[in-house]
Amino acid sequence: MKLARLAAALLPLAGLAALWAWSEHISRQGTDWEVPVAGYDPRDLLRGHYVEFTYDWPIRDDERQEEGPPRIQPPPEALCLSGDPPLITQAAAFDPLDRAVFEACAHPILADPGGVYGAAGLRTGRFYVGQDRARAIEERLAARDLRAIVTIRQRKDGTFTPVDIRFRPLTEAEREAREGDSIRPAAPPIMTRPEPDRNE
Structure with a gap:
């Protein structure tokens, strides 16, 4: 009787452990790519435990928009990446x-569609x-001579997960583009969101 009760108590724990192990295994599968980040908002640096950012995918100019006055483009809902990982060409x-x-x-x-950002993901x-x-990333986000790079892990089924963020010096072209931001529309900023207070 005691053995049956012990088994009944341990069975859910074993199931949870197996589920965690499988999730951990799946999270490590896939191809890692590095995606530059488009700008940041100096008024709203890192707060809480999440940094929110805007991807700067290397989409061909002719795919971004047709000729004519600037207009708001809907975010892509699917992308085919090519290059030699982690570099996206x-x-x-x-x-x-x-x-x-x-x-x-x-x-x-x-x-x-069911994620935090839905179709804009x-x-x-x-x-x-x-x-x-947090403190080191906050300092680097404030450095105007650095570019943030997010590493994503892409899987065969099309799902992907941001797994890391790093910073590198601006290239000459990026430096010139950033200096010209005052006369061109600004890139969508990185924004940060505080982690919800679970005690509330």
Whole structure:
């Protein structure tokens, strides 16, 4: 009787442990790519444990918008990445419902309609930052001579997860573009969101 009770008590724990192990295994699968970040908002640096950012995918200029006055572009819902990981040489937008294109693409990524950002999940992302790194990342976000790079892990089914953030010096072209920001529309900023207070 005692053995049956012990088994009944341990069975859910064993199931949870197996589920955690499987989730951990899946999270480590995939291809890592490095995606530059487009700007940051100096009025709202890192607060809490999440940094929110805007991806700067290398989408061809002719795919961004047609000629004419600037207009707001909807975020892509699916991208086919190409390059030599972790370097992305091109991100080509495609219809997420087009299975032929999806299957022909070696490295597809899809926005998650049920995710935090929904259909805009390829424009905006967020990354959890531990308290031990928060101060260093805050200082680097404020440095105008650095570019933030987010590492994402892309899987065969099109899902992806931001797994790290690092910083590098601006290239000469990036420096010139940043200096010219005062006469051109600003890139969408990185914004930060505080972690919800679970005690409330």
